[in-house]
Amino acid sequence: MTDLSALLPFAIAVIVLLVVAGSIIGLVRGRRSKVRYPGTRDANDLAPAQGGPAGEDSGAPVALAEAPGSLAEPAEAPAEIHDDVVVEAVPTETPAPVAGRLQRLRERLVKSNNVFGKGLLALLASDSIDDAVWDEVEETLLLADIGTEPSLELVDTLKDRVKVMGSRKPDEVRAMLREELIKLVDPTLERSLSIDRKAGKPAVVLVVGVNGVGKTTTVGKLARVLVAEDKDVILGAADTFRAAAAEQLATWGARVGVPTVKSDVDGADPASVAFEAVKAGIEQEADVVMVDTAGRLQNKVGLMDELGKVKRVIEKQAEVDEVLLVLDATTGQNGLNQARVFSEVVDITGIVLTKLDGTAKGGIVVAIQKQLGVPVKLVGLGEGPDDLAPFDVEGFVDAILSEG
Numbered sequence: 001m002t003d004l005s006a007l008l009p010f011a012i013a014v015i016v017l018l019v020v021a022g023s024i025i026g027l028v029r030g031r032r033s034k035v036r037y038p039g040t041r042d043a044n045d046l047a048p049a050q051g052g053p054a055g056e057d058s059g060a061p062v063a064l065a066e067a068p069g070s071l072a073e074p075a076e077a078p079a080e081i082h083d084d085v086v087v088e089a090v091p092t093e094t095p096a097p098v099a100g101r102l103q104r105l106r107e108r109l110v111k112s113n114n115v116f117g118k119g120l121l122a123l124l125a126s127d128s129i130d131d132a133v134w135d136e137v138e139e140t141l142l143l144a145d146i147g148t149e150p151s152l153e154l155v156d157t158l159k160d161r162v163k164v165m166g167s168r169k170p171d172e173v174r175a176m177l178r179e180e181l182i183k184l185v186d187p188t189l190e191r192s193l194s195i196d197r198k199a200g201k202p203a204v205v206l207v208v209g210v211n212g213v214g215k216t217t218t219v220g221k222l223a224r225v226l227v228a229e230d231k232d233v234i235l236g237a238a239d240t241f242r243a244a245a246a247e248q249l250a251t252w253g254a255r256v257g258v259p260t261v262k263s264d265v266d267g268a269d270p271a272s273v274a275f276e277a278v279k280a281g282i283e284q285e286a287d288v289v290m291v292d293t294a295g296r297l298q299n300k301v302g303l304m305d306e307l308g309k310v311k312r313v314i315e316k317q318a319e320v321d322e323v324l325l326v327l328d329a330t331t332g333q334n335g336l337n338q339a340r341v342f343s344e345v346v347d348i349t350g351i352v353l354t355k356l357d358g359t360a361k362g363g364i365v366v367a368i369q370k371q372l373g374v375p376v377k378l379v380g381l382g383e384g385p386d387d388l389a390p391f392d393v394e395g396f397v398d399a400i401l402s403e404g
């Protein structure tokens with residue numbers, strides 16, 4: 001007769017193998033989305049409305065009725081975001097304090113933009129400033145993307161001031177230029193974000209823009225800014241087009257303990273997700289609900305309509321306090337066209353200018369504000385999690401004029 005105890009190690013080995021195989025299959029299933037997008041799809045095609053209920057025609061924007069529970073339950077802890085989504089348990093991080101961030105990121109700005117400032121200082125300090133020099137001053141301003149009209153205005157003002165000054169000491173020239181640049185960037189604009197609860201509801205921030213400008217990254221970074229300011233935040237992943245966007249956002253949130261409301265269904269109705277996120281924010285008494293949207297080209301009418309719908313559906317529950325348009329500073333004047341069209345569909349309340357670390361065209365800040373009358377509220381200065389800073393006029397001008 002076989003000794004049963006001799007078989008025991010084999011039995012254990014078989015059980016272990018079965019458990020391991022089972023969890024691998026579970027993991028693979030978990031990573032796969034339940035519904036695949038049926039055909040080839042252009043980044044600017046409309047998502048098929050699978051969430052339906054948020055459709056304005058239905059009149060009652062409720063949760064995705066066909067897929068109950070398909071929107072992830074807002075989680076308290078990173079590992080609990082959703083049964084079906086594998087989110088690695090990341091230790092919660094403490095975001096860098098917000099005060100003085102631009103100062104800390106100043107070096108990036110100095111590196112990319114002080115060529116422009118230095119150039120101006122050198123030109124204005126030259127012994128005699130003739131027309132050729134003034135042309136160079138103007139060209140320098142145009143190259144920094146300040147825009148034609150503001151550049152001409154600034155040259156005129158500087159001409160007048162130089163005339164009055166007579167002989168010019170470098171310090172005086174610097175002080176004069178600093179003063180005029182600060183005026184141009186406009187310290188009187190209101191740049192604070194509306195992120196306070198009101199009427200018993202959370203503040204709602206909608207983040208919009210064309211593809212690849214840094215929307216999801218900005219929402220993630222901004223969540224950290226808000227957490228650093230002790231706000232309770234909920235994220236809404238209404239970028240239902242790019243498959244990885246929702247998980248990318250959830251990971252950003254999880255790192256600072258912020259839950260994300262998202263759909264497991266590729267191409268779900270973004271308005272439904274936005275609606276659910278705001279609903280969760282109201283129920284959980286969050287301070288801020290931040291909704292990320294899919295990148296869309298401003299010339300695609302259907303997509304722009306979809307964005308208008310997202311906003312209107314949110315407004316069935318709560319006011320949208322901020323609509324932040326994310327613009328990539330490296331795209332220069334093209335950003336202005338985008339901004340114009342977006343502002344026709346949704347009232348833009350602020351600009352987030354990303355990738356300022358990668359361009360010498362910081363003057364776009366001036367051009368955008370002049371053309372749209374909308375202030376730059378935040379600037380992105382790198383890919384790091386805390387490389388987003390509240391825009392501060394003096395800090396910005398000082399970095400441009402820095403010796404560094």
Ligand SMILES: Nc1nc2c(ncn2[C@@H]2O[C@H](COP(=O)(O)OP(=O)(O)OP(=O)(O)O)[C@@H](O)[C@H]2O)c(=O)[nH]1
Nearest residue numbers: 211212213214215216217295354355380381382383
């Ligand atoms: N250097 C630099 N890179 C940035 C900054 N902000 C965002 N990025 C990078 O820009 C790239 C695109 O960022 P995403 O957040 O995915 O852009 P998106 O607008 O959400 O993209 P879509 O959803 O495809 O429209 C990423 O590689 C980011 O790391 C910034 O301030 N500086």
